[in-house]
Amino acid sequence: MPRQRPIRPKMQRATDNLRADHVLTERALGALCAIGQQVRAGGPFPAADGATLLRYLRDYVVGVHFRMEAELLGPALAMHGSDATAMLVGDVMRMQDEAADLVLALVVFWEPDGALPPAEQAGFADTVALLCQRLRRIQELEENDLFTTCEREVALDDQLGWCADFAQLERERGTAASWAERLAAIAARWSGR
Numbered sequence: 125m126p127r128q129r130p131i132r133p134k135m136q137r138a139t140d141n142l143r144a145d146h147v148l149t150e151r152a153l154g155a156l157c158a159i160g161q162q163v164r165a166g167g168p169f170p171a172a173d174g175a176t177l178l179r180y181l182r183d184y185v186v187g188v189h190f191r192m193e194a195e196l197l198g199p200a201l202a203m204h205g206s207d208a209t210a211m212l213v214g215d216v217m218r219m220q221d222e223a224a225d226l227v228l229a230l231v232v233f234w235e236p237d238g239a240l241p242p243a244e245q246a247g248f249a250d251t252v253a254l255l256c257q258r259l260r261r262i263q264e265l266e267e268n269d270l271f272t273t274c275e276r277e278v279a280l281d282d283q284l285g286w287c288a289d290f291a292q293l294e295r296e297r298g299t300a301a302s303w304a305e306r307l308a309a310i311a312a313r314w315s316g317r
C-alpha cells in the first residue's frame with residue numbers, strides 16, 4: 125500500500141503568518157491614506173469605513189500582530205541573534221509603541237456623524253500620514269531583516285509553537301481571515317482615489 129504523504133500545514137512558519145498580516149495591513153493603509161487625503165482636501169470623513177479601519181488597527185495590528193512580534197519573535201531574536209539584531213529588535217519595538225500611540229490618537233478624531241470640524245481635518249490627515257509612514261517602515265525592517273534572521277536562527281519546532289499561540293490570540297480578538305473580508309470591501313471602495 126503506497127505511503128500517504130503527510131499534509132503539510134499551510135503557513136508552517138510563524139514568519140509566513142506575519143508576512144501575510146503585512147499584506148493585509150498594507151491594504152488597510154492604502155484605504156486609510158486615501159481617506160486622509162480626502163479629509164485634508166476638506167471632503168467628508170467616512171465614518172463607517174474609518175471606524176472599521178481603526179478597529180482593525182487597534183484590535184488586530186496592535187492587539188494581535190504587534191503582540192505576537194513583541195512577545196514571541198522579539199525575545200527569541202534577542203536571545204539567538206547578534207548584538208545588532210538585538211538592537212534592531214529594540215528599535216522596532218519602540219516604533220511599534222509609537223504606532224500604537226498614533227492609532228489611539230486617531231480614535232480621538234473619529235466622528236460618528238461624518239463631519240470632522242475644519243480645525244481637526246489637518247490634524248487627522250497628518251496623524252494618518254505619520255502612522256502610515258511608521259507602519260510601512262516597521263514592516264520593511266521586519267521583512268528585510270528580522271524575519272529572515274528568525275528563519276535562519278530559530279528552530280521550526282519553536283515557530284510551530286508560536287503558530288498555536290497566534291491562533292489562540294486570533295480566536296480571542298478576531299482572526300486575520302475575518303478582517304480580510306471586511307478590508308477587501310473597503311480597499312475596493314478607496315482604491316485609485
Ligand SMILES: [Fe+2]
Nearest residue numbers: 142193263266
Ligand atoms: Fe509586523
